[in-house]
Amino acid sequence: MRIGIDVGGTNTDAVLMDGSTVAAAVKRSTSQDVTSGIVAALAGLREQRDFGSADVDGVMIGTTHFINALIEARGLAPTAAVRLGLPATASLPPFTDWPAHLVGAVQARAFLAHGGHEFDGRVISELDPDELKRHAAAIAAAGIRSVAISSVFSPINDEFEQRAQEILAAELGPDVAFSLSSEIGRIGLLERENATIINAALRELADGIVDGLSASVSSSGIEAPLFLSQNDGTLMDVEYARRYPVATFASGPTNSMRGAAVLSGFDTCAVVDVGGTTSDVGVLTGGFPREATGEVAVAGIRTNFRMPDVLSIGIGGGSRIREDGALVGPDSVGYRLTQEGLVFGGDTLTATDVAVRGGRGVIGDASRVRGVPAEVAERALAVIADRVADVVERMRTSSAPLPVVAVGGGSVLLPDELPGLGTVHRPEHYSVANAIGAAIAQVSGEVDKVYAISDGKRASVVDEARQEAVDRAVAAGADPSSVAIVDFDEVPIPYLPGNATRIRAKAVGDLALGALVR
Template identity: 65%
Template sequence: MRLGIDVGGTNTDAVLIDGNRVLAATKAPTSPDVTTGIVTAIAGLKQAAEFDPAAVAAVMIGTTHFINALVEGDRLAPTAAIRFGLPATSALPPLVDWPDRLRTAIGEHSHLCHGGHEYDGSRIADFDEREFRAVLERAVEAGARSFALSSVFSPVNAEFEQRAAEIIAEELPGRPISLSHEIGRMGLLGRENATVINAALRELAEHVAAGLTRTVAEAGISAPLFLSQNDGTLMDVDYARRYPVATFASGPTNSMRGAAFLSRQADCAVMDVGGTTTDVGILQNGFPREASTDVSVAGVQTNFRMPDVLSVGIGGGSHVTHEGGPRVGPKSVGSRLTERALVFGGDQLTATDLAVAAGLADIGDRDRVAHLGKDLVRAGLDHIAERMAEVVDRMRISPDPVPVVAVGGGSILVPDRLAGASRVDRPEHYAVANAIGAAIAEVGGEVDRVFSVQPGRRDAVLDEARQEAVDRTVAAGARPGSVRVVDIEEVPLAYLPGNATRVRVKAVGELSLGDSLGELGDNDA
């Protein structure tokens, strides 16, 4: 059995899965400290289904701890951003595009050193150890406790980042170190920004990992703990301690993977409607389509793995106003739905009230919304449908209608017919698809670097990249026989010599726990 938990802005959902069967599911309000909500959800799951904690093979959690800390600019460690690139790159130093509040929050420690590489691995300048040690000394004196190291074209040659990390480990044993070639993709500023964010969250990651481990243990569960990543795959607790930035978009990806599992559809649009927002993404071969451009996180441009998701401020707790016509959202009562919504005795008209008044849901006290006019209810729900259809239309890349799978507790707001959708499915257990996505997640590995593809060598280069992705997936904990390549992309870089081609390969495999989850469907990749 597997225990899946997903922490959302409004609710914390938990499910217990045995193979491909959902044994029990529960919801609990998300608490300010997140951990309390997880404790409550696990307790609710025990009430819903008596199970032996010793029979749980693994616990998978999707958490908002880290993205919340960045958005709030809170609990971030003073971080030294050190780049190897001089005499190049000085025009745009580290942190140049950061919001002032976040620069201040991490201490504004920005440093440049000589070094870096060209795309073919040749050096821009030699590593100057004396220069680096002087920079390190200044950073420590200024209060830096965590270190983010980046170097020009380090995904091609990471020797400068690795040498600098060795020196920090010698001089400052135990200090957190983040290396850009392990975190971001091609593109210096986006990769560097992702690395600085990761470094700033390392101290918090230690506390969160310890807290989650303790929470699961106190529930009597001794199974290994995993956290969900941005691409819908898993990482263990130790990996999460080193790469907390990899959890940022775990909520939407969990919902999309859960939708694929429940609907048996590997290619579709997924509409996840929560209490505050509606998130729409596209599934390709059962996995979320990844963003092809840099993604802004809390006002910082990054280029690490993130799903291509579009959000709109409409959810079950969204405020409904009717001055000059009904408007829904973006304000929301959030986790206070059961206190503020009319059907629960509150004073705020919400989207949930409209759904209950229209007979789409049977929660709370329907008599409390009996006074709402039919025209108001219909117009409000039409407004919601129009906004949702607009988001789906913006996400599809073909003029052809796409199937839509609606999940999340607020998906009662999604109409059975939606413009731009060939059909709308709302599968069983749709309300906890996010927790199901966490529970059934697989292990992933990725290669993203520039190859010199000589004439007649293309197939050999692609085979090399595929094998490297498979090896990384197995090293991450996948069962060797289950690993498969789910995405491969090659982009010729015409402006560079030597037939330079950027190759990205993603592979996934089942977590090596000795159990089987069943298939996603006939079209499963």
């Protein structure tokens, strides 16, 4: 059996999966320290179905810890960005487009050095060890504890990043953590560098969070391996999470979409995940979330690492209702819904209250919302339906019919049909689809490179890229017999010489528990 847990801004959901069957499912309020909410959710599972430690093969958690830390600019480590590319790239140094408050939160220091490659592997300039040693002295003097290293076209050739890390580590000692852009982002220097800096700033926090999550599971008497959900709906072990906390940023909506695919039977559909604070809308293609193809802004910072194509709006079960129902959100009472919502004895009119008043669900004490005028509830629910329908329409890429699947505890806010979109499908266990998505998650490997393809060599280059993606998935812990290519893109780049072609291949396989080695 597996346990899936998803920590949201309002609720912490947990499921016990016996194969593909949901053996137990609970929803508990997210605690301020988060980990005690996980303990409460695990206790709730045992109340429904008692199980021993030996019965559980793995625990999979999707968490908002890291994205919240960045958005709130808290717990971030002092960080230096070292870019290898001189004499090129000097016009836009690191941190150029960062919000000022985040620059201050990471005590940002930027350093430019020689190095870097062209897309075809040609060297821009040779690495200068003495230059890097001078930078190391300045980093040490500033009290920097985490370093992000980026090099021009390092996803194609990471030699200079690796060598720079060796030189800097020898000067700075073992207490300084390093993040390499070739291991985190895709083609595109500034966005890849930004993602790497974010990862570096979260490295210290990652140790404490991973230790806390592990402790919350072990204190519940569960000794099974712990895994965290990644942005693309696949898994990573705790050691990988310590090194790459940025990979968890979009695990919440991704888990919901993967859970929706399993529960609904649709492998291509729009998924509306209505939580307590926001509604996230994404599209499933072939059972996996459609990934954003361009840059993704995170806390106002442009990045280009693996992220699902998701639009979020401030509508959820805890959204405040104002102006006689004409204004819904975007602010929410969040995890305080069970204290502040009218149906729970509070004094704040929320979206959950108007859903109960409108007969959409049985939640709390319905008698407490009898004083809410019916027209206020109707108006608010109509606003919710129109805004969600508008977002779904914006996510469509063709005029072909697109089924709509609603999941999340707040999906009772939606009508049985959305304007212009037809039936809203609510599968069994829809309220804990996010935890189910975490429990059934697989393991992936991805390649995203620019190749110079000579005449007659296309087939061998494509095969090489596919095999590298498969090898990465197996190295990440996938059962080799289950790995398959699920996504493949091949895009010629006409403005570069040498028949330059960008190839992206993604392989996915089932987790081979106990075989994960980093």
